[in-house]
Amino acid sequence: MPYLHMANVHKRFGGVRALQGASLEVETGEVHGLLGPNGSGKSTLNKVLSGTVSPDQGTIVINGVQIGISKPVDAHRERIASAYQQLSLVPDLSLQDNLLLGTEFGTAGFVDRRASREYAAQALEHFLPGMDKGITLSTEVGSLSPGSQQLVEIAKAVARGPRILVLDEATASLRREQVDLVFETVRTLVADGVAVIFVSHRLEEVKELCDRATILRNGRTVATVEMAETTEAQLVRLMVGEVADAQEEIFEQIARVQVSDEVKLETRNLQSSRLHGVNLEARKGEVVGLGGLQGQGQSELLHVIFGDSPLTDGEIVIAGTPQKYRTPRGAIAAGVALVPGDRSTQGLLSVRPILENLNVVALRRSTWAGWFINIKRAKALATEQVDRLRIKIGSIMDPVSTLSGGNQQKVVIGKWLMNDPQIVLLDDPTKGIDVGAKAEIYDLIRLLTSEGITVLINSSDDNELAALCDRVFVMYEGEIVRVLEGDEVTQDNLVASALRVDGEKRA
Ligand SMILES: Nc1ncnc2c1ncn2[C@@H]1O[C@H](COP(=O)(O)OP(=O)(O)OP(=O)(O)O)[C@@H](O)[C@H]1O
Ligand SMILES: [Mg+2]
Numbered sequence: 001m002p003y004l005h006m007a008n009v010h011k012r013f014g015g016v017r018a019l020q021g022a023s024l025e026v027e028t029g030e031v032h033g034l035l036g037p038n039g040s041g042k043s044t045l046n047k048v049l050s051g052t053v054s055p056d057q058g059t060i061v062i063n064g065v066q067i068g069i070s071k072p073v074d075a076h077r078e079r080i081a082s083a084y085q086q087l088s089l090v091p092d093l094s095l096q097d098n099l100l101l102g103t104e105f106g107t108a109g110f111v112d113r114r115a116s117r118e119y120a121a122q123a124l125e126h127f128l129p130g131m132d133k134g135i136t137l138s139t140e141v142g143s144l145s146p147g148s149q150q151l152v153e154i155a156k157a158v159a160r161g162p163r164i165l166v167l168d169e170a171t172a173s174l175r176r177e178q179v180d181l182v183f184e185t186v187r188t189l190v191a192d193g194v195a196v197i198f199v200s201h202r203l204e205e206v207k208e209l210c211d212r213a214t215i216l217r218n219g220r221t222v223a224t225v226e227m228a229e230t231t232e233a234q235l236v237r238l239m240v241g242e243v244a245d246a247q248e249e250i251f252e253q254i255a256r257v258q259v260s261d262e263v264k265l266e267t268r269n270l271q272s273s274r275l276h277g278v279n280l281e282a283r284k285g286e287v288v289g290l291g292g293l294q295g296q297g298q299s300e301l302l303h304v305i306f307g308d309s310p311l312t313d314g315e316i317v318i319a320g321t322p323q324k325y326r327t328p329r330g331a332i333a334a335g336v337a338l339v340p341g342d343r344s345t346q347g348l349l350s351v352r353p354i355l356e357n358l359n360v361v362a363l364r365r366s367t368w369a370g371w372f373i374n375i376k377r378a379k380a381l382a383t384e385q386v387d388r389l390r391i392k393i394g395s396i397m398d399p400v401s402t403l404s405g406g407n408q409q410k411v412v413i414g415k416w417l418m419n420d421p422q423i424v425l426l427d428d429p430t431k432g433i434d435v436g437a438k439a440e441i442y443d444l445i446r447l448l449t450s451e452g453i454t455v456l457i458n459s460s461d462d463n464e465l466a467a468l469c470d471r472v473f474v475m476y477e478g479e480i481v482r483v484l485e486g487d488e489v490t491q492d493n494l495v496a497s498a499l500r501v502d503g504e505k506r507a
Helices: 042-049 072-077 095-100 113-125 146-159 176-191 203-209 232-240 242-254 298-305 328-333 343-347 354-365 368-373 375-388 405-417 435-450 462-468 491-506
Strands: 004-013 016-026 031-035 057-062 065-067 080-084 164-168 195-199 212-217 220-226 263-271 276-283 287-291 313-318 336-339 423-427 454-458 471-476 479-485
Touching: 004 042, 016 031, 016 042, 016 195, 016 212, 031 042, 031 203, 031 232, 042 057, 042 080, 042 164, 042 195, 072 080, 080 146, 095 113, 095 146, 113 146, 146 164, 146 176, 164 176, 176 195, 176 203, 195 203, 203 232, 212 232, 220 232, 263 298, 263 454, 276 454, 276 471, 276 479, 287 298, 287 462, 287 491, 298 336, 298 423, 298 454, 328 336, 336 405, 354 375, 354 405, 375 405, 405 423, 405 435, 435 454, 435 462, 462 491, 471 491, 479 491
Parallel strands: 016 220, 031 195, 031 212, 080 164, 164 195, 287 454, 287 471, 336 423, 423 454
Antiparallel strands: 004 016, 004 057, 057 065, 212 220, 263 276, 263 313, 471 479
């Protein structure tokens, strides 16, 4: 009999089925990995266990006894503690106050200050070597580096003396030395008979720490495996399953999209601080890639075309007309959109509703007052975009942070499509998202080109460029040094030309 047994757990958020009969069995004294692509339901299952999400259906049995967990206090009573990537800390409070929150020391009537202090000091002790220098218990949590805050989040959960500890991407922002401190702690706890549930997108961490793992896909449990008997390739296969096959299919179809002869975008001798005379053209409905070693000016080129990185010489020509714009506002008016690379820092207002995020670009063209008057129209347009891009959401008023990685990325792209651009610039759009979510982005790019939109894409993944692009311009030190076209656009050629260029220039 497993120590923890969650069975047939269902949870819907509006139209999204986050869990559809998921199950999980964890023993005492084991680290159990919980794996699955973005949006597969890992965090939702953990939140059901910690009482922050109440399931529509399902049972939780601990040590043979069925228990009800509908609020966080129920989880505390069962000695279940969790640490997440999205921190539960209060930035304005001191380290000590944060560590005591929700414990008996933190309650109003508790006056033994020495005991409180000792509890907090002990909680922190093991993690201090991984934290910023000069930290004391009275330091405000908000002033700490993100890594240190993450360690406080973990220390807080560990200090409760849990029987079940959940770490949900709690190591994602940590450096290796910090991860080591966490792993040491986990191993000590497990030796004492604690059951640990560990979620991480870093497979090497999972392989290193976990005894077994359960794999989720689309809110369902697909397998539980012994780690020692499973290779990383097998894990990936279980996680993405038919999605990988679907991606192959999508790749095949993309290459066949018809491109017209009409030149939509042309750059003539573009110069900037990092570009030294870039000439390129892209046709209507074409996917043009920017290849080469990373950091050779690909991202800069996109920003110059979008008017948010200064042009020192040269010309941008759209549909035969030389452009005078020197700002993003001008670029947007000329039908250009740029989807930035890092979705969390540049793309989204994560606590704001999906609706607002989708309308943010269109908003810049009008005024806030106008938006309030047109809220109905804004909603209609946003809903249209959600349908067009098949973004999986509950309600359009939910914060964008409730969406999975791939769906967040679609919102980023979707908001730029609100202005009906004719040229879409994508700056490494699939970096840091899982395979399933990538397949959806490829699908979306295909949709755009089939509508006649021109796509210019910078990607750090040669495989992706090879599969997606009709032509690839290979860059080196701010110049285009080679153009691959048609059948030449293969991963081998891309790698070879990037490296050969490097060799030639060095020699
Ligand atoms: N509060 C919510 N409101 C609406 N939808 C939600 C909410 N929480 C989760 N979802 C949706 O439920 C699905 C499962 O999300 P969940 O966060 O559990 O996935 P995950 O496996 O943890 O993904 P990731 O690896 O990206 O963290 C996703 O489609 C997500 O958008
Ligand atoms: Mg998650």
